[in-house]
Amino acid sequence: xxxxxxxxxxxxxxxxxxxxxxxxxxxxxxxxxxxxxxxxxxxxxxxxxxxxxxxxxxxxxxxxxxxxxxxxxxxxxxxxxxxxxxxxxxxxxxxxxxxxxxxxxxxxxxxxxxxxxxxxxxxxxxxxxxxxxxxxxxxxxxxxxxxxxxxxxxxxxxxxxxxxxxxxxxxxxxxxxxxxxxxxxxxxxxxxxxxxxxxxxxxxxxxxxxxxxxxxxxxxxxxxxxxxxxxxxxxxxxxxxxxxxxxxxxxxxxxxxxxxxxxxxxxxxxxxxxxxxxxxxxxxxxxxxxxxxxxxxxxxxxxxxxxxxxxxxxxxxxxxxxxxxxxxxxxxxxxxxxxxxxxxxxxxxxxxxxxxxxxxxxxxxxxxxxxxxxxxxxxxxxxxxxxxxxxxxxxxxxxxxxxxxxxxxxxxxxxxxxxxxxxxxxxxxxxxxxxxxxxxxxxxxxxxxxxxxxxxxxxxxxxxxxxxxxxxxxxxxxxxxxxxxxxxxxxxxxxxxxxxxxxxxxxxxxxxxxxxxxxxxxxx
Amino acid sequence: xxxxxxxxxxxxxxxxxxxxxxxxxxxxxxxxxxxxxxxxxxxxxxxxxxxxxxxxxxxxxxxxxxxxxxxxxxxxxxxxxxxxxxxxxxxxxxxxxxxxxxxxxxxxxxxxxxxxxxxxxxxxxxxxxxxxxxxxxxxxxxxxxxxxxxxxxxxxxxxxxxxxxxxxxxxxxxxxxxxxxxxxxxxxxxxxxxxxxxxxxxxxxxxxxxxxxxxxxxxxxxxxxxxxxxxxxxxxxxxxxxxxxxxxxxxxxxxxxxxxxxxxxxxxxxxxxxxxxxxxxxxxxxxxxxxxxxxxxxxxxxxxxxxxxxxxxxxxxxxxxxxxxxxxxxxxxxxxxxxxxxxxxxxxxxxxxxxx
Numbered sequence: 001x002x003x004x005x006x007x008x009x010x011x012x013x014x015x016x017x018x019x020x021x022x023x024x025x026x027x028x029x030x031x032x033x034x035x036x037x038x039x040x041x042x043x044x045x046x047x048x049x050x051x052x053x054x055x056x057x058x059x060x061x062x063x064x065x066x067x068x069x070x071x072x073x074x075x076x077x078x079x080x081x082x083x084x085x086x087x088x089x090x091x092x093x094x095x096x097x098x099x100x101x102x103x104x105x106x107x108x109x110x111x112x113x114x115x116x117x118x119x120x121x122x123x124x125x126x127x128x129x130x131x132x133x134x135x136x137x138x139x140x141x142x143x144x145x146x147x148x149x150x151x152x153x154x155x156x157x158x159x160x161x162x163x164x165x166x167x168x169x170x171x172x173x174x175x176x177x178x179x180x181x182x183x184x185x186x187x188x189x190x191x192x193x194x195x196x197x198x199x200x201x202x203x204x205x206x207x208x209x210x211x212x213x214x215x216x217x218x219x220x221x222x223x224x225x226x227x228x229x230x231x232x233x234x235x236x237x238x239x240x241x242x243x244x245x246x247x248x249x250x251x252x253x254x255x256x257x258x259x260x261x262x263x264x265x266x267x268x269x270x271x272x273x274x275x276x277x278x279x280x281x282x283x284x285x286x287x288x289x290x291x292x293x294x295x296x297x298x299x300x301x302x303x304x305x306x307x308x309x310x311x312x313x314x315x316x317x318x319x320x321x322x323x324x325x326x327x328x329x330x331x332x333x334x335x336x337x338x339x340x341x342x343x344x345x346x347x348x349x350x351x352x353x354x355x356x357x358x359x360x361x362x363x364x365x366x367x368x369x370x371x372x373x374x375x376x377x378x379x380x381x382x383x384x385x386x387x388x389x390x391x392x393x394x395x396x397x398x399x400x401x402x403x404x405x406x407x408x409x410x411x412x413x414x415x416x417x418x419x420x421x422x423x424x425x426x427x428x429x430x431x432x433x434x435x436x437x438x439x440x441x442x443x444x445x446x447x448x449x450x451x452x453x454x455x456x457x458x459x460x461x462x463x464x465x466x467x468x469x470x471x472x473x474x475x476x477x478x479x480x481x482x483x484x485x486x487x488x489x490x491x492x493x494x495x496x497x498x499x500x501x502x503x504x505x506x507x508x509x510x511x512x513x514x515x516x517x518x519x520x521x522x523x524x
Numbered sequence: 525x526x527x528x529x530x531x532x533x534x535x536x537x538x539x540x541x542x543x544x545x546x547x548x549x550x551x552x553x554x555x556x557x558x559x560x561x562x563x564x565x566x567x568x569x570x571x572x573x574x575x576x577x578x579x580x581x582x583x584x585x586x587x588x589x590x591x592x593x594x595x596x597x598x599x600x601x602x603x604x605x606x607x608x609x610x611x612x613x614x615x616x617x618x619x620x621x622x623x624x625x626x627x628x629x630x631x632x633x634x635x636x637x638x639x640x641x642x643x644x645x646x647x648x649x650x651x652x653x654x655x656x657x658x659x660x661x662x663x664x665x666x667x668x669x670x671x672x673x674x675x676x677x678x679x680x681x682x683x684x685x686x687x688x689x690x691x692x693x694x695x696x697x698x699x700x701x702x703x704x705x706x707x708x709x710x711x712x713x714x715x716x717x718x719x720x721x722x723x724x725x726x727x728x729x730x731x732x733x734x735x736x737x738x739x740x741x742x743x744x745x746x747x748x749x750x751x752x753x754x755x756x757x758x759x760x761x762x763x764x765x766x767x768x769x770x771x772x773x774x775x776x777x778x779x780x781x782x783x784x785x786x787x788x789x790x791x792x793x794x795x796x797x798x799x800x801x802x803x804x805x806x807x808x809x810x811x812x813x814x815x816x817x818x819x820x821x822x823x824x825x826x827x828x829x830x831x832x833x834x835x836x837x838x839x840x841x842x843x844x845x846x847x848x849x850x851x852x853x854x855x856x857x858x859x860x861x862x863x864x865x866x867x868x869x870x871x872x873x874x875x876x877x878x879x880x
Contacts, residue, residue: 330759347757361758365740373739
């Protein structure tokens with residue numbers, strides 16, 4: 001059987017001022033397949049797809065759509081050729097309904113002036129039914145969950161007649177259950193003959209859903225393989241260019257006394273709504289305590305409250321028995337609590353500062369970094385050189401502005417600074433978000449090292465596999481409360497996923513899981 | 525920032541000034557004069573003789589203080605529109621000390637009057653700082669309002685309590701509080717009120733540069749200006765930084781009175797400053813919020829300000845107002861935030877393209 005080729009890109013090259021984002025890239029997709037495009041951040045996969053969608057113009061190369069060479073000068077050309085893209089960041093208008101969002105810009109008309117709302121709703125319902133998307137056409141987008149918003153984006157693309165769908169890291173924002181549902185939708189789209197390009201860096205998902213995989217590294221194609229003939233390990237090696245340890249190897253914890261104890265914490269979020277509703281737990285020296293939960297269930301507020309960035313309305317926080325409730329951020333730092341914040345651009349870094357200046361944030365006001373009121377530039381420079389070397393921050397230039405580093409190196413800068421405080425408690429929130437595999441491996445190793453040195457670690461992550469593989473104990477947070485505690489070895493990801501969605505308590509999970517043994521979970 | 529960007533950062537204000545002169549030339553042509561002739565007069569009258577140079581420096585002195593005030597606040601993430609009010613409060617306090625403590629010797633009274641100017645400006649600026657730190661009131665609004673209050677308050681104090689008989693200004697400050705003019709050393713400058721406060725202005729620039737880039741206080745203030753969330757995370761007290769930055773900014777603005785009250789007229793009078801408080805915003809902008817840039821920008825505006833009088837015989841002196849305005853417009857259009865804004869706008873248009 002000769003299979004029809006949906007897209008072929010030949011010899012695509014795209015240069016940016018300082019990098020070659022795509023270097024003579026060949027990329028092809030058969031009609032009706034799910035084709036995964038994987039690679040680390042900065043490998044050039046998004047650039048390639050933006051060229052296909054007309055957002056960027058290639059410097060050289062050819063694009064064929066269904067065998068015909070096309071010049072895709074803008075997204076509207078791409079759309080007219082049946083190419084649709086679902087972006088990582090949704091482009092929806094919250095106060096409008098699903099149907100209104102879908103037809104926006106292409107509203108069906110009644111006569112010349114009036115919109116035909118009824119037809120819009122019918123169209124959306126028809127599409128929703130056909131592909132099993134289950135979206136209420138008349139609901140307002142602001143009332144939808146992230147997973148449903150994503151489906152609205154998919155309907156939007158289908159409404160515009162897309163035959164080829166580009167999904168840009170669609171699972172990054174979803175819970176495990178939502179990911180499963182998305183995959184079902186993708187399968188039904190495939191059955192209807194649609195072609196899907198699935199951009200991701202999660203190898204587990206690649207193995208589960210795709211037919212073919214193109215791996216990119218450093219702007220080039222590192223390999224094109226059929227999914228069933230490859231393994232995760234092989235893909236990871238292609239992505240990184242060397243052997244990667246996908247499993248986190250750890251020794252049994254050497255647990256000692258209670259480092260941090262929190263009792264009945266209550267706090268509100270930025271909008272003044274209750275975010276923490278009586279949170280209590282203990283962390284002991286030498287263990288990693290993971291907190292799992294769908295984002296927005298109070299984890300951010302919990303971390304901020306523990307690090308002096310948010311006031312607690314009620315409750316008590318003690319460090320080695322000493323009361324540090326509502327202590328200032330500086331006091332917290334001085335108590336040797338280190339904090340890798342969830343949003344490195346908002347909290348973790350001053351992007352316009354150099355690497356060396358970022359490496360002293362928090363210790364900038366006292367010796368050895370100061371001499372009287374003056375900054376001690378010699379010490380600052382020594383500190384930077386040492387940390388850059390120890391944490392392999394690249395490029396190894398202490399004076400370069402942090403905003404010109406890659407995400408992975410920015411994160412390493414933060415990790416370097418926080419661990420250089422010699423903490424007794426490390427609070428790590430989404431420590432590997434948006435970071436490439438090589439850096440993930442590195443950061444995980446560093447966190448484990450801290451634990452083995454006898455520190456207490458509090459780990460918050462939306463990556464279930466990360467929480468599962470690193471933690472010694474896991475607390476599940478739901479709607480501002482701890483709804484259960486589980487042992488990672490005796491719980492499956494799907495059970496944990498259900499608890500995160502508020503559907504199950506830990507008792508049920510434990511009862512159902514019985515004494516099933518689960519191997520260490522891979523990170524991707 | 526790589527080298528190319530750095531060069532652009534320095535070059536773009538220069539290009540803006542050149543462009544402004546070109547456009548200004550068109551206006552001169554419209555009036556019916558030869559731009560080369562007028563510009564020739566402008567430069568020979570200001571920079572071509574010692575008196576002209578002295579006048580330019582004299583006009584630049586208060587602009588350095590206010591420009592530095594605005595630039596410093598800006599580095600800490602605050603937009604201080606209130607230099608005008610702060611300099612009124614500072615100058616009044618300077619004058620008050622000068623005509624009250626008449627029996628003190630100069631070596632005590634002069635520093636005291638200078639300090640008074642700084643304290644007056646600092647306290648006045650600290651109020652919006654406190655309002656921002658504690659209540660979140662935006663400093664742009666509060667500093668503007670504080671300008672009106674300062675104006676009315678000093679007006680009242682002069683008119684009701686401290687005016688010299690038959691005048692609208694205060695009585696004169698003690699001789700011991702007066703700062704000598706440079707013409708006492710360089711007779712060639714005679715007639716120009718240029719005085720030693722120009723050196724105070726240059727010293728202030730150096731001190732501010734040192735604070736911002738060499739001390740941990742400067743590290744904190746700039747961190748707050750660049751990313752308050754990260755600064756807070758790094759244990760920096762945002763409220764304290766805000767209040768302190770406003771106070772220092774106000775203290776700088778308050779020094780304007782040293783030039784005028786102690787070095788020129790020897791009394792405080794209403795409306796003495798013209799608009800130097802507001803011109804400080806333009807100076808800071810053109811000087812890229814950098815102390816050395818502020819000096820250069822203040823010299824340019826000082827030159828234009830005195831140059832307007834020089835060319836008044838041939839064209840209306842409002843021409844230099846136009847020139848100043850064009851400089852400011854070009855500077856804003858070429859500034860980095862503006863370029864970034866344009867880039868964002870472009871991105872948004874692209875994003876819209878994707879949907880349609």
